[in-house]
Amino acid sequence: VASSSLAVVGTGLLGASVALAAKRANGVRIAGWDPDEEALAAAVERGAVDAPAGALEDAVADAELVFVAAPVAELPEQVRTVLAAAGEEAIVTDVGSTKLGVCRAAAGDPRFIGGHPVCGSEARGAAHATADMFAGATWFLTPVATTDAGRYARLHAFVASLGALPVAIEPEAHDRVVALTSHLPHALANLLLNQTGTATIDGHDAVAAAGASLRDMTRVAGANPRIWIDIFLANREPLLAALGEHRRRIERLERALSSEDAGYLARWIAEAAGHRRRMLSEAHTDPGALQRLRVRVPDRPGVLAGVTQALGAARINIEELDLQHFSPERGGVLTITVAEADAARAGELLEAQGYSVVATPLLEE
Amino acid sequence: VASSSLAVVGTGLLGASVALAAKRANGVRIAGWDPDEEALAAAVERGAVDAPAGALEDAVADAELVFVAAPVAELPEQVRTVLAAAGEEAIVTDVGSTKLGVCRAAAGDPRFIGGHPVCGSEARGAAHATADMFAGATWFLTPVATTDAGRYARLHAFVASLGALPVAIEPEAHDRVVALTSHLPHALANLLLNQTGTATIDGHDAVAAAGASLRDMTRVAGANPRIWIDIFLANREPLLAALGEHRRRIERLERALSSEDAGYLARWIAEAAGHRRRMLSEAHTDPGALQRLRVRVPDRPGVLAGVTQALGAARINIEELDLQHFSPERGGVLTITVAEADAARAGELLEAQGYSVVATPLLEE
Numbered sequence: 001v002a003s004s005s006l007a008v009v010g011t012g013l014l015g016a017s018v019a020l021a022a023k024r025a026n027g028v029r030i031a032g033w034d035p036d037e038e039a040l041a042a043a044v045e046r047g048a049v050d051a052p053a054g055a056l057e058d059a060v061a062d063a064e065l066v067f068v069a070a071p072v073a074e075l076p077e078q079v080r081t082v083l084a085a086a087g088e089e090a091i092v093t094d095v096g097s098t099k100l101g102v103c104r105a106a107a108g109d110p111r112f113i114g115g116h117p118v119c120g121s122e123a124r125g126a127a128h129a130t131a132d133m134f135a136g137a138t139w140f141l142t143p144v145a146t147t148d149a150g151r152y153a154r155l156h157a158f159v160a161s162l163g164a165l166p167v168a169i170e171p172e173a174h175d176r177v178v179a180l181t182s183h184l185p186h187a188l189a190n191l192l193l194n195q196t197g198t199a200t201i202d203g204h205d206a207v208a209a210a211g212a213s214l215r216d217m218t219r220v221a222g223a224n225p226r227i228w229i230d231i232f233l234a235n236r237e238p239l240l241a242a243l244g245e246h247r248r249r250i251e252r253l254e255r256a257l258s259s260e261d262a263g264y265l266a267r268w269i270a271e272a273a274g275h276r277r278r279m280l281s282e283a284h285t286d287p288g289a290l291q292r293l294r295v296r297v298p299d300r301p302g303v304l305a306g307v308t309q310a311l312g313a314a315r316i317n318i319e320e321l322d323l324q325h326f327s328p329e330r331g332g333v334l335t336i337t338v339a340e341a342d343a344a345r346a347g348e349l350l351e352a353q354g355y356s357v358v359a360t361p362l363l364e365e
Numbered sequence: 366v367a368s369s370s371l372a373v374v375g376t377g378l379l380g381a382s383v384a385l386a387a388k389r390a391n392g393v394r395i396a397g398w399d400p401d402e403e404a405l406a407a408a409v410e411r412g413a414v415d416a417p418a419g420a421l422e423d424a425v426a427d428a429e430l431v432f433v434a435a436p437v438a439e440l441p442e443q444v445r446t447v448l449a450a451a452g453e454e455a456i457v458t459d460v461g462s463t464k465l466g467v468c469r470a471a472a473g474d475p476r477f478i479g480g481h482p483v484c485g486s487e488a489r490g491a492a493h494a495t496a497d498m499f500a501g502a503t504w505f506l507t508p509v510a511t512t513d514a515g516r517y518a519r520l521h522a523f524v525a526s527l528g529a530l531p532v533a534i535e536p537e538a539h540d541r542v543v544a545l546t547s548h549l550p551h552a553l554a555n556l557l558l559n560q561t562g563t564a565t566i567d568g569h570d571a572v573a574a575a576g577a578s579l580r581d582m583t584r585v586a587g588a589n590p591r592i593w594i595d596i597f598l599a600n601r602e603p604l605l606a607a608l609g610e611h612r613r614r615i616e617r618l619e620r621a622l623s624s625e626d627a628g629y630l631a632r633w634i635a636e637a638a639g640h641r642r643r644m645l646s647e648a649h650t651d652p653g654a655l656q657r658l659r660v661r662v663p664d665r666p667g668v669l670a671g672v673t674q675a676l677g678a679a680r681i682n683i684e685e686l687d688l689q690h691f692s693p694e695r696g697g698v699l700t701i702t703v704a705e706a707d708a709a710r711a712g713e714l715l716e717a718q719g720y721s722v723v724a725t726p727l728l729e730e
Contacts, residue, residue: 118576130721132661136695138574165695167574173567180561180571185578188553190637191614195607196545197640202538206545207644209503209532211483213550213585215644220578222638222728229630236622242560243622247615249556250608257601257608265594272555273587275562279572279580283690283697296497304686305670305677312670320697321669321688325648330501330530332648332685356495363587 005064007031009056009082011043014095014117015069016129019048021162024131033059043126057085065158068094072230076105083109091151097178098235099142099171113155114142114171116178117164124224132163139164142171179238183231184246187239189221212324212333277363290319290362291343295355297323298331307334310349316342337362370429372396374421374447376408379460379482380434381494384413386527389496398424408491422450430523433459437595441470448474456516462543463600464507464536478520479507479536481543482529489589497528504529507536544603548596549611552604554586577689577698642728655684655727656708660720662688663696672699675714681707702727 006022008015011034019030032049033056034040043049053059060066060082070078075096082092083106092112094102099114106112117139139159143152152168159166169177196214199206207214232239256264280287297303304323311318320337338346340361347357371387373380376399384395397414398421399405408414418424425431425447435443440461447457448471457477459467464479471477482504504524508517517533524531534542561579564571572579597604621629645652662668669688676683685702703711705726712722 118574124725128723128725130723132721133723135661136691167569169569170567173569176564176566177569177571177574180564180566181574181579182576184560185557185576185582187618188557189578189582190633191611191618192550192553193637193640193644194633195549195610195614197636197643199541199545201541201545202535204532204534204538204542205643206542207640208647209483209542209546210644210647211547211550213554214546216584217550217554217582218637218641218644219581222634222636222641225631225634225638228634229627232622232630233625233627236625240619240622243615243619245560246556247612249560250612250615253552253556254605254608257597257605260598260601262594262598265597266590268555268559269587269590269593271562271587272558272583273590275558275572276583276587278562278570279558279575279583282573282575283692285693296500299682299684301680301682302677304683305673308670308673312667315666317664317666318669318688319664320690321686323683323686325685325702326501327648328650356497358493358495358498360489360493 005062007033007059007063007066008043008049008069009033009059009066009078010069010071011040011049011126012069013124013126013128014133015067016043016046016048016126017131017133018067018069018095018162019043020046020129020131021134022158023048025161025163026158031059031063039126043129046126046129048126048129056081060086060090062087063090065155066090066092068092070094070096071227072096072098072234075102079105079112083112086111091155093141093155097182097231099140099174101234103142103144103171108144108146110146110148111151113147113152114174115155115159116140116142116174117159134159135163137164139166140174141166141168142174143168144171175235176238176241179235179242183235183239184242186220186223186228187232187243188246189218193218193221215324273363280362284319288361288363289340290337291340291359292362293336293338293343293346293350294358294360295334295336295350296331297334297355299325299328304334306353307336307350307355310353311336311338311346314345314349316346316349370427372398372424372428372431373408373414373434374398374424374431374443375434375436376405376414376491377434378489378491378493379498380432381408381411381413381491382496382498383432383434383460383527384408385411385494385496386499387523388413390526390528391523396424396428404491408494411491411494413491413494421446425451425455427452428455430520431455431457433457435459435461436592437461437463437599440467444470444477448477451476456520458506458520462547462596464505464539466599468507468509468536473509473511475511475513476516478512478517479539480520480524481505481507481539482524499524500528502529504531505539506531506533507539508533509536540600541603541606544600544607548600548604549607551585551588551593552597552608553611554583558583558586580689638728645727649684653726653728654705655702656705656724657727658701658703658708658711658715659723659725660699660701660715661696662699662720664690664693669699671718672701672715672720675718676701676703676711679710679714681711681714
């Protein structure tokens with residue numbers, strides 16, 4: 001993609017981040033347009049857009065590559081407009097969380113390839129944009145039968161140049177994958193928190209008694225309605241299928257509990273343990289050789305620095321770390337995941353700082 | 366509770382931790398018994414038990430306070446045996462995760478008060494026991510109509526002396542609270558991971574595409590079947606009620622999605638946001654004034670030390686911290702929660718170390 005030939009339509013967080021990453025990687029000049037003049041001005045201010053356009057058509061007319069970064073609900077219409085305005089040689093792509101609707105809107109135009117960088121930021125606006133947004137992120141691309149192979153190869157290389165890992169997937173399959181891995185978890189977080197949050201049992205507010213599991217499971221609850229209402233509606237069919245299957249799995253569990261079927265529960269937990277091992281294998285070379293150290297810590301500055309510094313000085317790599325806060329008086333719990341080979345040494349270093357350490361394997365035997 | 370008058374029946378992780386905490390707080394001598402001789406020897410080795418007994422009766426005969434720390438499924442029988450062997454003046458309590466069954470087994474004996482310290486460790490065995498186990502933890506106590514008030518006051522004070530926060534609750538209400546706040550989240554984590562883990566969509570393994578929300582929501586999946594099968598079965602009635610309500614809430618969401626009811630989704634997300642704000646208020650004085658900083662970090666020793674040290678040196682308190690690993694090549698994402706007043710300074714310190722920072726409020730506006 002040559003200089004001065006990239007356009008971003010929609011200059012919010014993702015559009016401006018694509019622009020910044022592209023400028024850093026390829027030194028291109030970025031044309032930009034946004035229906036919201038303030039959003040466009042913010043992207044210029046952030047250094048993401050070099051040539052703000054007064055009209056969508058002006059931004060895209062000469063662009064070799066156009067990123068459409070509109071909200072999910074507006075994407076189909078916006079992509080149609082961009083395809084009408086873009087040149088015959090252009091590549092047009094988008095960054096939306098669902099793909100079937102926008103691919104249908106492109107109606108087999110060989111210039112369009114759907115895209116979805118999975119970077120999960122909740123921030124909004126070009127002011128928060130960063131060139132690092134896509135480093136290491138999966139970036140789904142959804143070529144279809146009519147997609148031009150040369151354009152696909154160029155977009156693939158471009159996405160990789162931003163630091164992302166391009167993964168090709170069929171649009172409908174993409175929407176089913178994200179329904180399961182992202183939209184269903186989000187929906188369940190809301191469902192669980194609304195159920196727990198409403199419950200007052202014998203005067204006890206259930207939410208006040210929340211343990212670590214409830215807090216982990218509801219971290220994404222209540223997130224950004226401006227984004228999520230559109231996503232839930234745009235992807236409602238795969239999400240409905242996932243919710244229906246979830247309900248049937250709950251019913252199966254209810255039957256096992258009613259009949260006190262310990263064997264079923266054992267198989268069911270073992271199956272989950274196996275999936276968890278596989279999921280962790282994506283992140284860690286050998287998740288079976290990881291230990292989790294659990295440490296109670298007070299709530300004051302410098303506690304984490306002391307702990308991580310001691311481990312860093314001993315060249316112990318912290319694979320994962322989680323600090324959960326209970327209250328200003330009660331402090332919190334620090335959970336540190338390290339390689340088994342380092343666990344004993346890490347435990348000694350923490351105990352030397354006066355902490356009690358409980359070590360367990362990350363995966364149950 | 367005077368010297369030499371505390372007995373622990375079941376000297377695994379929790380029993381031995383009660384013993385260690387009691388010794389540190391009150392200098393008492395601990396009698397102990399476990400049906401597993403190796404477990405008893407481990408508790409002696411750990412310094413938790415001073416007087417190992419050859420029989421349950423010998424351990425509890427002279428004890429003023431007896432902690433029964435048997436597995437959930439064995440608790441009712443074990444508590445009956447202890448009550449038969451304990452003195453007339455004794456206080457007998459337990460540390461099980463469900464309370465109705467064990468309280469029924471005590472059959473209104475004025476010497477028994479059910480207990481449940483909420484400390485959520487997955488470790489097993491006295492070797493991992495620590496006197497700090499209960500620091501700041503909620504410790505449910507379940508007095509009933511026949512409970513002796515003097516005994517309750519003494520147990521309450523004893524539990525507080527271990528650093529825990531005693532909370533009185535009716536046994537049946539306790540079981541409904543933990544069904545909602547602990548057992549339902551655990552069950553949903555297993556259900557979600559088994560559903561996602563089984564799905565291969567168009568050749569794509571859904572689990573390999575797991576985002577942060579799926580990983581957060583399945584952190585407790587596949588946990589310790591030895592503990593969890595018993596808990597699910599012991600608390601199956603409140604859990605069945607919670608699962609049934611969850612199913613009905615899913616059905617309500619399905620209807621809203623089918624009819625594309627954006628208004629319902631908006632109210633549903635807003636309700637979750639409200640509950641989340643309330644839950645976070647338990648942990649933080651003013652959760653509305655917290656900012657979350659999101660930073661991409663490489664996978665090598667010393668990265669966390671550098672970050673936390675810079676913030677510690679600037680007297681910036683890290684309220685929460687989460688490091689999630691993507692892969693050895695791709696590194697991970699570090700999420701740091703700090704007070705709004707510190708957020709700009711923290712961002713500058715991180716940027717000075719070469720990181721790009723995306724800052725967002727912990728709670729959506």
